[in-house]
Amino acid sequence: MADINVSAPSRPAKGDSSAPARAPAAGEAEPLIDLIELFFFAYRNFVSDPDEILQGIGFGRAHHRVLHFVSRHPGMRVTDLLDILRITKQSLGRVLRELVDQGFIDSRAGSSDRRQRLLYLTPKGEALAQEFVSIQSHRLRRALAECGPDMRESARRFLVAMIDPEDRGPVEKLIARADQQAEARASGAVKAPADKRATARPTG
Amino acid sequence: MADINVSAPSRPAKGDSSAPARAPAAGEAEPLIDLIELFFFAYRNFVSDPDEILQGIGFGRAHHRVLHFVSRHPGMRVTDLLDILRITKQSLGRVLRELVDQGFIDSRAGSSDRRQRLLYLTPKGEALAQEFVSIQSHRLRRALAECGPDMRESARRFLVAMIDPEDRGPVEKLIARADQQAEARASGAVKAPADKRATARPTG
């Protein structure tokens, strides 16, 4: 932030027709401006951690996102990634090509459906993805520690509640499924069953 | 999210050398992946609300940010805005010119220092800025209501704690100062004292 010292002369515009900070009248919705701004500043700092690393290797935030979700869902299809990121095939294609070319991602044809390209991280890619998780976890952990013992669960509930209601189920399932599959990989097989695609793909 | 159904085949890469979701060993830092992802999804939804409005008038997020902070700090200098947004003069110049040309922002020479351009919103600009605050407050209010009575303060503390420590003071002061000055404008003068610039501008 370097140097914030605004101190406006508080001279209202001639055609001033609004009173931005009047006390909220009865029944009037209170503006939560402090939270709006804090969310902005917090998120900016949050993504700036990986940004520094990315800049050193000529990558950007788009690469970070791809690496992260492939790390969390090894073997995912390109379509799945598009659904999560909500960008176009062309936008994804660009960064994905760079990540594959530079040996961060391994793209293999699906065995049961050979149209598919299943995405895996190489060890190099996994190392980078872990570095990002580590640095962002560190910020979160520090923040939670400063707030008190129950904050982890509170923060989780708050962030979930900030998501569009119709997206919450899918997002929470996405997170839970990744955790479960990571757990399965960790405990059980170092080798794995042949690729077994999802049968149900609800469009809601 | 439309349709997230990843269900990877959980076939680890050949050179798999990481165990992303092993139970955190003693003394090992637990990765807070769920919060990392929730923060991402929550922020994306959060900014998507204004995005829809902006698209209708040919503006982008950059315009939103400028409108917001000028609304909060009427009469602020261009330099102050640059400090807050942390972008270059050229990047700001582009969107600022559009906002002035289209009658959302009024840029007046400072009276005590005529090099300065002090930024004010026109009624049109203030209306738009209020619309953004309103829609984002609505999302926040809904989220807080779903979480319980103490969540407003918890969320505030959490978000502050997520900010770089050296930025927290400036950010909190920025918010408090805007609130105070808005309060002063609302209660007291419809006309105001001549522009009286800040004397101290600490560079830390």
Place this chain on the structure above:
DNA sequence: CATTTATGTCAGCCATGTTGACTTTTTTCG
């Protein structure tokens, strides 16, 4: 008067999003 400060501007580059059109390969279904 020399310097610094605040602002603005031109030119060009980069990252990352978008549409639209089209191809190839493979699967699915009538």
Place this chain on the structure above:
DNA sequence: CGAAAAAAGTCAACATGGCTGACATAAATG
């Protein structure tokens, strides 16, 4: 089987919003 659909990839063009570097102007400051 053969048509249609699905998964992926590609090319071209464009928009947004960052960036650097180089300058120009006006006004304040010493």
